[in-house]
Amino acid sequence: MSRKRRRLWVLLLCGLGLGSATALTLTAFQDNLVFFLSPSDVVAQGAPAPERAFRLGGLVEAGSLERTTAPDGRPAARFRVTDGAHTIEVTYTGVLPDLFREGQGVVTLGRLGPDGLFRASEVLARHDETYMPPEVADALKRAGHWDPAQGAAPPAGSWNRLDPARMPGRDGS
Amino acid sequence: MIPELGHFALALALALSAAQAVFGLWGAQRGEARLMAAAPPLAAGVLLAVAVSLGCLMWSFAVNDTTVMNVVQNSHSAKPMLYKLTGTWGNHEGSLVLWVFILALCGGAVALFGRDLPSRLQARVLAVLGLVTVGFLAFTLGTSNPFERVWPPPLDGQGLNPILQDPGLAFHPPLLYLGYVGYAVTYAFAIAALIEGRVDAAWGRWVRPWALAAWAFLTLGIALGSWWAYYELGWGGYWFWDPVENASLLPWLAGAALLHSAIVVEKREALKTWTVFLALLAFGLSLLGTFLVRSGVLNSVHAFANDPDRGVFILLLMMAYVGGGFALFAWRAAAMAPTGVFAPLSREGGLVLNNLLLCSIAAVVLVGTLYPMFADLLLGQKISVGPPFFNMATFPLVVPLLAAMGVGPMLPWKRARLWPVLQRLWWAALGGMAALLLALALSGWRVLPALGFAAGAWLILAAATDIADRIALFSRPRAAWARARGLPRAAWGAAVAHAGVGVTILGLAGMGLAQEKLTLMRPGDAATLAGYTYRLEGVEDVTGPNWTARRATLTVTRDGREVTVLRPERRNFPVGRMVTTEASIHTNWLVDLYAVLGEERDGGAVVRLHHNPLAPWIWLGAAIMALGGGISLSDRRMRVSAPAAKLARGQAPA
Numbered sequence: 001m002s003r004k005r006r007r008l009w010v011l012l013l014c015g016l017g018l019g020s021a022t023a024l025t026l027t028a029f030q031d032n033l034v035f036f037l038s039p040s041d042v043v044a045q046g047a048p049a050p051e052r053a054f055r056l057g058g059l060v061e062a063g064s065l066e067r068t069t070a071p072d073g074r075p076a077a078r079f080r081v082t083d084g085a086h087t088i089e090v091t092y093t094g095v096l097p098d099l100f101r102e103g104q105g106v107v108t109l110g111r112l113g114p115d116g117l118f119r120a121s122e123v124l125a126r127h128d129e130t131y132m133p134p135e136v137a138d139a140l141k142r143a144g145h146w147d148p149a150q151g152a153a154p155p156a157g158s159w160n161r162l163d164p165a166r167m168p169g170r171d172g173s
Numbered sequence: 174m175i176p177e178l179g180h181f182a183l184a185l186a187l188a189l190s191a192a193q194a195v196f197g198l199w200g201a202q203r204g205e206a207r208l209m210a211a212a213p214p215l216a217a218g219v220l221l222a223v224a225v226s227l228g229c230l231m232w233s234f235a236v237n238d239t240t241v242m243n244v245v246q247n248s249h250s251a252k253p254m255l256y257k258l259t260g261t262w263g264n265h266e267g268s269l270v271l272w273v274f275i276l277a278l279c280g281g282a283v284a285l286f287g288r289d290l291p292s293r294l295q296a297r298v299l300a301v302l303g304l305v306t307v308g309f310l311a312f313t314l315g316t317s318n319p320f321e322r323v324w325p326p327p328l329d330g331q332g333l334n335p336i337l338q339d340p341g342l343a344f345h346p347p348l349l350y351l352g353y354v355g356y357a358v359t360y361a362f363a364i365a366a367l368i369e370g371r372v373d374a375a376w377g378r379w380v381r382p383w384a385l386a387a388w389a390f391l392t393l394g395i396a397l398g399s400w401w402a403y404y405e406l407g408w409g410g411y412w413f414w415d416p417v418e419n420a421s422l423l424p425w426l427a428g429a430a431l432l433h434s435a436i437v438v439e440k441r442e443a444l445k446t447w448t449v450f451l452a453l454l455a456f457g458l459s460l461l462g463t464f465l466v467r468s469g470v471l472n473s474v475h476a477f478a479n480d481p482d483r484g485v486f487i488l489l490l491m492m493a494y495v496g497g498g499f500a501l502f503a504w505r506a507a508a509m510a511p512t513g514v515f516a517p518l519s520r521e522g523g524l525v526l527n528n529l530l531l532c533s534i535a536a537v538v539l540v541g542t543l544y545p546m547f548a549d550l551l552l553g554q555k556i557s558v559g560p561p562f563f564n565m566a567t568f569p570l571v572v573p574l575l576a577a578m579g580v581g582p583m584l585p586w587k588r589a590r591l592w593p594v595l596q597r598l599w600w601a602a603l604g605g606m607a608a609l610l611l612a613l614a615l616s617g618w619r620v621l622p623a624l625g626f627a628a629g630a631w632l633i634l635a636a637a638t639d640i641a642d643r644i645a646l647f648s649r650p651r652a653a654w655a656r657a658r659g660l661p662r663a664a665w666g667a668a669v670a671h672a673g674v675g676v677t678i679l680g681l682a683g684m685g686l687a688q689e690k691l692t693l694m695r696p697g698d699a700a701t702l703a704g705y706t707y708r709l710e711g712v713e714d715v716t717g718p719n720w721t722a723r724r725a726t727l728t729v730t731r732d733g734r735e736v737t738v739l740r741p742e743r744r745n746f747p748v749g750r751m752v753t754t755e756a757s758i759h760t761n762w763l764v765d766l767y768a769v770l771g772e773e774r775d776g777g778a779v780v781r782l783h784h785n786p787l788a789p790w791i792w793l794g795a796a797i798m799a800l801g802g803g804i805s806l807s808d809r810r811m812r813v814s815a816p817a818a819k820l821a822r823g824q825a826p827a
């Protein structure tokens with residue numbers, strides 16, 4: 001086989017590989033990109049389609065946690081996620097992470113039903129008590145918990161303890 | 174005093190490695206034998222200095238020297254000694270010292286084992302390794318000094334993240350770094366080849382052992398990390414497509430491609446530019462992994478303290494090494510004319526296909542890993558890419574890879590015909606089909622796991638066929654033993670490693686059939702999962718060296734006979750105020766019985782039970798892969814000087 005034809009083969013193969021990798025990536029992206037939304041985002045942009053999973057994040061509203069046991073013995077929980085401006089009701093079947101607390105930042109993965117109830121399949125674990133998921137910090141900032149114009153952000157630990165029910169807006173703290 | 178000594182040794186290593194880089198490059202360029210001869214002793218000096226530094230840091234941790242900032246932040250006097258020592262590299266600064274130590278170890282190995290290398294090539298390789306060492310030592314000393322003092326010293330340290338307080342910390346980072354840093358050597362060989370403008374079979378023979386060793390260590394490191402996550406995190410999973418896991422998978426994929434294309438360079442003097450490109454890529458992806466972990470762009474167990482300065486420094490280093498390497502490649506690659514000619518359907522062609530598929534998988538994983546970061550940076554969108562994406566995007570690429578893996582090793586060089594090879598493989602294909610049907614019938618028509626069983630059986634049987642064929646086991650069985658002993662170790666290694674992939678795939682397929690049950694149990698309650706009955710005997714308090722825990726006792730029975738007793742724990746670490754779950758696992762190598770203790774309420778305890786078929790095979794397969802790499806490394810022709818090998822072969826089959 002001549003060198004020219006061999007080069008053609010190699011180029012063709014590379015094109016095929018690259019092309020199929022791109023096509024696969026794009027197709028998979030279309031269905032599997034998981035967006036992060038805060039309750040305000042959900043209200044502002046409208047709810048995503050019920051079959052579309054997304055990550056919902058914010059603070060666990062103080063006093064909203066209700067632990068139950070399903071008839072088959074599986075533990076379940078119901079709580080509200082808030083960013084100060086809006087709240088969304090979440091249900092979850094399974095063991096909550098060790099550091100799950102009312103009034104602290106949380107990120108959940110799941111689907112929002114047409115009834116407005118967010119069915120979480122995962123409640124993300126955190127590594128220590130003062131850690132604030134960056135997406136949640138950002139969502140709280142956008143919802144008005146922290147105005148960057150007024151100075152540096154308060155430490156994550158104190159954000160975690162903020163009681164969203166008593167939190168009228170940026171002048172509250 | 175000891176920390177200052179360590180600090181000084183680190184600075185000394187910086188000066189020595191700078192000299193190693195300058196003398197090596199300049200001496201090789203000018204052909205000055207004396208300058209070139211200075212490189213190996215300098216490499217030994219760097220190794221010694223960095224070893225002293227690492228020793229000093231470990232000593233500071235061992236005696237819990239609270240005047241050292243790094244010890245204060247990451248250790249505690251109540252920690253067991255093992256975790257004090259391994260905790261040395263359980264943090265950003267200490268792990269960097271380990272990184273540099275292993276890099277220096279590689280430099281020392283090139284100096285020692287590379288005495289048969291042409292002196293110019295050796296000097297250039299050592300010089301490039303010296304350059305890499307300079308960068309990382311400057312990074313360590315400039316932004317992350319592990320020996321920084323604190324005054325007045327606090328009473329005690331703040332403790333180590335309890336998740337890291339596990340024997341896994343003793344092995345996972347060193348093995349992983351041996352893999353990452355091993356690619357620095359192949360990178361150095363590639364740069365040296367580009368400077369010389371020459372790649373030949375001898376170059377391929379020198380590069381392949383390094384590529385092989387780095388790949389084997391990386392395989393072990395990744396597998397150990399995955400196993401650690403499996404038993405320590407208590408989620409019952411083994412791979413989460415977490416960005417940091419992906420960061421270790423990327424150089425593994427590129428390194429596997431490099432390993433195979435280096436064979437073509439060595440045997441056929443073809444694919445030279447491509448092999449050099451892969452060597453640059455593999456190290457580039459290793460650096461990318463380092464950047465992702467240390468820059469604070471990620472949040473995970475692996476992510477060390479977020480410091481933008483460090484991220485920028487690492488990014489600059491990465492741009493210098495990778496950008497410089499690729500610029501040199503663009504400038505010099507044309508000088509390396511290919512000589513070996515082959516037909517598309519041949520062993521070479523099969524290896525090209527292997528490279529193509531491995532690189533496509535790496536590209537998909539890379540995009541999936543980096544896209545969320547870019548989306549955040551450029552579009553301001555908070556996006557995550559989870560396991561469904563990776564599973565869906567890599568699956569169609571893995572299937573042809575596994576199919577071709579069985580056929581490739583049996584194709585002859587230069588030109589092949591497919592039909593005779595397929596004829597020899599018919600019973601392996603039959604075995605795969607049988608596994609498919611059997612798995613479909615037994616698993617209740619679950620297609621994906623059944624496909625996995627078929628692929629695993631196909632790979633193992635194809636590797637066995639390859640060996641049986643080469644030793645003429647069926648055509649001339651009497652001579653088979655003699656032929657088996659005469660068969661090159663590389664052929665054995667390849668077959669063993671391919672079979673190891675098959676074992677891992679069987680494990681993955683088995684995990685596809687895993688079952689789990691989450692239930693609230695009171696003492697005396699029993700739960701049934703996959704034919705096993707778990708009875709909760711009770712939950713009690715236990716105390717460890719630096720933790721207290723609640724421990725459940727679960728008796729597992731099957732058909733009335735006691736199988737084992739599982740004791741999952743929830744540990745509470747007062748230092749650092751953390752709770753960890755300690756899963757309890759019983760394995761009989763065919764199935765893992767896995768229990769996790771959750772919260773306690775309503776007079777009972779939430780217990781999560783997992784039934785994980787073939788789970789240990791995932792890591793067993795990885796160990797077999799690494800073993801294959803080791804067998805291949807022991808091949809005679811890896812011992813560099815070719816005439817000696819010919820001589821030795823005459824004596825071997827006695």
